[in-house]
Amino acid sequence: MERKKTIFEEVVIDPMAHIVSKTDKTGRIVYANEAFAGISGYTRAELEGKPHNIVRHPYMPKTIFKFMWSRLLKKQNFYAFVKNLTKDGKFYWVVTDFEVKCDDRGEIEFIYAYRKAAPKKGVEEVSKLYQKLVALEERYGMHEAEEFFLKYLKDNKMNYNEYVDYLLGNSSMFKSWFTSLKKIK
């Protein structure tokens, strides 16, 4: 598989930016807003129609995406800290709130992702976990990484949502941001 170019340079995101995309149930992008295009370095036309892993950063654990898809396909909303890759190999951190939209028959029609710049403290904390997961995935495989992830949450006496709330610090502030973002789309 072709390894995408990465450079250790962070793209600073305007804290007011609302980065929105919408996919079908396979993760193919059907809508990208201007902010997403601007930050990722792609044009909207380059993003739309492509699988969302176009911005996948190799330092994001497979474990987190697997967990994410298992929740989304059960029509459960999800949120996560995500490190993304720009077209020219830089990175940016966002907090993403995923929202599943079903049609009249209850089938998944679209999945929305609303993103804001991630708080620095949360990024510092979650990076340690993600680095460990990526290392375990590479060295021992997915099973070991998933076991570690579940044990990590258990040892910290938190479920996943509680863990993300903890990373967000003032989660109520983010929750109200996400609620207002959902009205924009």
Ligand SMILES: Cc1cc2nc3c(=O)[nH]c(=O)nc-3n(C[C@H](O)[C@H](O)[C@H](O)COP(=O)(O)O)c2cc1C
């Ligand atoms: C609505 C939506 C938004 C997504 N946004 C991102 C994203 O910003 N970055 C990312 O790496 N993956 C994102 N994904 C997950 C990708 O579809 C994919 O599962 C992930 O990049 C892992 O790719 P891989 O299986 O090729 O390793 C998103 C998925 C959905 C449904």
